[in-house]
Amino acid sequence: xxxxxxxxxxxxxxxxxxxxxxxxxxxxxxxxxxxxxxxxxxxxxxxxxxxxxxxxxxxxxxxxxxxxxxxxxxxxxxxxxxxxxxxxxxxxxxxxxxxxxxxxxxxxxxxxxxxxxxxxxxxxxxxxxxxxxxxxxxxxxxxxxxxxxxxxxxxxxxxxxxxxxxxxxxxxxxxxxxxxxxxxxxxxxxxxxxxxxxxxxxxxxxxxxxxxxxxxxxxxxxxxxxxxxx
Amino acid sequence: xxxxxxxxxxxxxxxxxxxxxxxxxxxxxxxxxxxxxxxxxxxxxxxxxxxxxxxxxxxxxxxxxxxxxxxxxxxxxxxxxxxxxxxxxxxxxxxxxxxxxxxxxxxxxxxxxxxxxxxxxxxxxxxxxxxxxxxxxxxxxxxxxxxxxxxxxxxxxxxxxxxxxxxxxxxxxxxxxxxxxxxxxxxxxxxxxxxxxxxxxxxxxxxxxxxxxxxxxxxxxxxxxxxxxx
DNA sequence: ACAAAAGTGTTAGACCTACACCCATGG
DNA sequence: CCATGGGTGTAGGTCTAACACTTTTGT
Numbered sequence: 001x002x003x004x005x006x007x008x009x010x011x012x013x014x015x016x017x018x019x020x021x022x023x024x025x026x027x028x029x030x031x032x033x034x035x036x037x038x039x040x041x042x043x044x045x046x047x048x049x050x051x052x053x054x055x056x057x058x059x060x061x062x063x064x065x066x067x068x069x070x071x072x073x074x075x076x077x078x079x080x081x082x083x084x085x086x087x088x089x090x091x092x093x094x095x096x097x098x099x100x101x102x103x104x105x106x107x108x109x110x111x112x113x114x115x116x117x118x119x120x121x122x123x124x125x126x127x128x129x130x131x132x133x134x135x136x137x138x139x140x141x142x143x144x145x146x147x148x149x150x151x152x153x154x155x156x157x158x159x160x161x162x163x164x165x166x167x168x169x170x171x172x173x174x175x176x177x178x179x180x181x182x183x184x185x186x187x188x189x190x191x192x193x194x195x196x197x198x199x200x201x202x203x204x205x206x207x208x209x210x211x212x213x214x215x216x217x218x219x220x221x222x223x224x225x226x227x228x229x230x
Numbered sequence: 231x232x233x234x235x236x237x238x239x240x241x242x243x244x245x246x247x248x249x250x251x252x253x254x255x256x257x258x259x260x261x262x263x264x265x266x267x268x269x270x271x272x273x274x275x276x277x278x279x280x281x282x283x284x285x286x287x288x289x290x291x292x293x294x295x296x297x298x299x300x301x302x303x304x305x306x307x308x309x310x311x312x313x314x315x316x317x318x319x320x321x322x323x324x325x326x327x328x329x330x331x332x333x334x335x336x337x338x339x340x341x342x343x344x345x346x347x348x349x350x351x352x353x354x355x356x357x358x359x360x361x362x363x364x365x366x367x368x369x370x371x372x373x374x375x376x377x378x379x380x381x382x383x384x385x386x387x388x389x390x391x392x393x394x395x396x397x398x399x400x401x402x403x404x405x406x407x408x409x410x411x412x413x414x415x416x417x418x419x420x421x422x423x424x425x426x427x428x429x430x431x432x433x434x435x436x437x438x439x440x441x442x443x444x445x446x447x448x449x450x451x452x453x454x455x456x457x458x459x460x
Numbered sequence: 461a462c463a464a465a466a467g468t469g470t471t472a473g474a475c476c477t478a479c480a481c482c483c484a485t486g487g
Numbered sequence: 488c489c490a491t492g493g494g495t496g497t498a499g500g501t502c503t504a505a506c507a508c509t510t511t512t513g514t
Contacts, residue, residue: 007239051309076306076322079281092306202492203484432465433511
């Protein structure tokens with residue numbers, strides 16, 4: 001190609017997990033360079049012949065051994081030309097979710113250089129990653145209210161109270177249990193299962209399962225998932 | 231920089247205008263290359279030291295002399311590595327709106343190589359631009375329902391019926407006049423003005439003006455613009 | 461006087477909100 | 488039997504949806 005362009009393309013991933021009332025973010029400890037020892041989002045340069053989403057998936061696997069449950073493009077950062085000290089680099093940021101089970105496993109087995117952090121208590125981040133995280137949290141909050149992505153953060157089968165707590169945690173406000181339950185169950189996108197006794201005490205909870213087929217079918221008929229609720 | 235990356239970064243703009251019940255899209259006739267003579271979205275390579283949004287603004291000015299009223303990032307296309315025959319090029323697409331007055335002027339004065347096309351009757355487009363346009367139309371339709379961007383497509387002062395027709399045109403469905411009017415006026419973000427007789431016949435209409443300050447003030451108090459309506 | 465577009469109210473049903481007690485289990 | 492968390496109904500208010508005729512102008 002004729003044109004001379006000294007701009008590089010990177011991808012970064014903002015990946016969330018949820019467990020027991022806390023929202024977690026996946027971070028990687030930098031091994032080299034200016035930010036050595038600091039925490040940063042997983043990501044890196046796109047390789048020749050590689051698509052953007054493929055690059056994200058590769059980086060997540062290489063750097064953290066994580067396979068996401070949900071992944072979508074968030075935003076492309078490239079207005080501040082000095083956002084990276086190494087040169088002009090634009091970064092296509094992706095937003096991902098992993099489910100509860102994988103999160104626990106990961107947190108237990110992982111070495112030093114990839115870790116889950118409580119999203120309310122993050123360390124200082126490299127580059128402009130803090131901005132990316134903030135944008136991702138906003139996106140998560142708003143998506144939660146008009147798409148059924150909360151289920152991607154829970155186990156495949158979950159007690160209803162987990163869903164309720166998840167909404168309360170992420171949206172950072174109280175939710176009225178009866179109204180919330182009526183609304184969600186009214187959608188008809190959850191299937192009931194057997195029972196289980198979770199945390200020792202208390203009445204055992206029925207487990208529910210998100211039925212994606214039912215959701216897709218309803219969606220085609222013009223149905224819109226939506227949760228508002230003060 | 232050490233890494234060798236043969237990926238180029240381009241920007242493209244999907245710019246809409248509205249006039250008299252039609253939604254228009256800005257296109258540029260290609261002068262060189264494989265798609266010579268075909269129509270394509272305004273856009274091009276980002277220059278060294280230039281931010282993404284700045285690049286879009288520059289291309290719009292250079293190629294069409296257009297200054298947009300509203301501009302936001304739409305999506306970054308870069309999963310299909312062969313989307314451009316010249317090599318691996320990712321394109322950051324932006325979504326823009328110009329207001330009615332500028333549109334008329336443009337359509338009248340412009341030469342051969344930039345033109346407004348009825349969005350319902352577009353020519354074949356170069357590259358993957360058709361996909362970009364479809365995505366932009368979806369974005370426009372959904373944004374119209376939860377942000378007051380319709381006003382960016384109208385004159386500064388407009389009869390209420392224009393707003394109604396705009397919604398009907400873009401959302402491609404009938405809107406109930408009384409409900410729509412009550413809803414919008416109820417928000418308290420429009421100011422009334424004098425009168426005017428538009429198209430000859432019919433009762434003259436009161437002109438309204440969007441008051442952005444009032445909107446911003448309400449927004450801070452937790453107000454959300456929203457139009458649903460069958 | 462007629463054609464054309466602007467303007468205007470009411471009612472039934474759906475949905476949202478607020479609110480407090482009983483149930484099933486483990487210790 | 489007590490502590491813990493799960494599960495349930497109702498009533499008032501607000502918002503949506505559906506509906507057709509009158510007003511003001513130009514011709």
